[in-house]
Amino acid sequence: FLFLKSKIRGYCWIHISRRAPIRLFGGQVTSWKNDHGEELLFVSSKAIKPPKPFRGGIPICFPQFGTQGNLEQHGFARNRLWAIDDNPPPLPVNPAIKAFVDLILKPSEDDLKMWPHSFEFRLRIALGAGGDLSLTSRIRNTNTDGRPFSYTFAFHTYFSVSDISEVRVEGLETMDYLDNMKGKERFTEQGDAIVFESEVDKVYLAAPSKVAIIDHDMRRTFVVTKEGLPDAVVWNPWDKKAKAMQDFGDSEYKHMLCVEPAAVEKPITLKPGEEWKGRLGLSAVPSSYCSGQLDPLKVLHG
Numbered sequence: 432f433l434f435l436k437s438k439i440r441g442y443c444w445i446h447i448s449r450r451a452p453i454r455l456f457g458g459q460v461t462s463w464k465n466d467h468g469e470e471l472l473f474v475s476s477k478a479i480k481p482p483k484p485f486r487g488g489i490p491i492c493f494p495q496f497g498t499q500g501n502l503e504q505h506g507f508a509r510n511r512l513w514a515i516d517d518n519p520p521p522l523p524v525n526p527a528i529k530a531f532v533d534l535i536l537k538p539s540e541d542d543l544k545m546w547p548h549s550f551e552f553r554l555r556i557a558l559g560a561g562g563d564l565s566l567t568s569r570i571r572n573t574n575t576d577g578r579p580f581s582y583t584f585a586f587h588t589y590f591s592v593s594d595i596s597e598v599r600v601e602g603l604e605t606m607d608y609l610d611n612m613k614g615k616e617r618f619t620e621q622g623d624a625i626v627f628e629s630e631v632d633k634v635y636l637a638a639p640s641k642v643a644i645i646d647h648d649m650r651r652t653f654v655v656t657k658e659g660l661p662d663a664v665v666w667n668p669w670d671k672k673a674k675a676m677q678d679f680g681d682s683e684y685k686h687m688l689c690v691e692p693a694a695v696e697k698p699i700t701l702k703p704g705e706e707w708k709g710r711l712g713l714s715a716v717p718s719s720y721c722s723g724q725l726d727p728l729k730v731l732h733g
């Protein structure tokens with residue numbers, strides 16, 4: 432089967448291959464498991480029900496990332512009911528894909544009052560034979576008045592990690608970033624892999640198409656690939672902000688890390704009839720120690 436549809440607690444979920452449930456509210460993947468049934472994405476024990484955004488999994492930020500505009504934080508797509516797209520335009524066939532589902536979001540009349548642009552947002556969520564997960568977004572400008580529109584975007588991916596203090600992110604060293612905690616000022620990352628000792632909220636600019644999250648305790652490496660999405664946001668709220676968040680446990684920051692392929696610094700502009708495509712690829716591979724050292728080049732370049 433390709434997917435199952437079920438109704439849990441009054442709202443609709445879809446399951447592809449029993450390994451990745453998707454909430455139609457938000458078009459949001461809420462779980463991704465490996466062959467051993469281990470959860471790979473973080474979901475807060477305090478995540479709340481619609482109409483609030485769901486804290487965990489992979490929320491979609493569109494048409495605005497963060498507070499960069501007049502809309503609600505991270506835009507409205509994560510707060511809308513998506514539909515199953517029964518007849519999506521074809522995407523190139525990828526033989527590695529085992530199962531997939533297509534969703535679609537179109538603006539309501541109320542959305543058009545807030546953001547006066549007509550669009551079709553198609554999202555394909557696919558599982559590969561080895562358990563890899565991919566999300567492909569296709570956004571089309573369907574304005575009939577000839578007007579272009581611009582937006583910012585992110586796949587706000589929450590990874591489950593054993594202990595944030597033991598996690599390293601490889602691939603972003605020496606990159607320029609905007610620090611959301613310092614008024615979006617621009618800095619350059621120094622030296623080594625990124626490690627976590629306090630709150631982090633950074634937008635890495637023109638980040639590489641592959642980033643690795645190395646979880647020492649779990650002996651697991653997440654490999655994040657991105658296409659069409661120049662930036663990568665890295666976020667962990669740490670203890671103080673965790674306590675201030677209603678839908679997040681006080682200590683949960685220890686077990687999560689957001690690495691979010693995104694288009695933030697330069698908004699994407701589409702003319703009527705134009706379509707943009709962005710893709711997120713996730714795989715979780717066992718990482719092994721070799722004299723206490725991981726080889727970042729091997730992680731990043733196979």
Ligand SMILES: O=P(O)(O)OC[C@H]1O[C@@H](O)[C@H](O)[C@@H](O)[C@@H]1O
Nearest residue numbers: 497504505587611632664666691
């Ligand atoms: O609480 P929200 O709206 O889901 O946002 C969580 C975080 O999302 C991150 O992507 C932002 O960079 C942070 O600034 C923000 O705090």
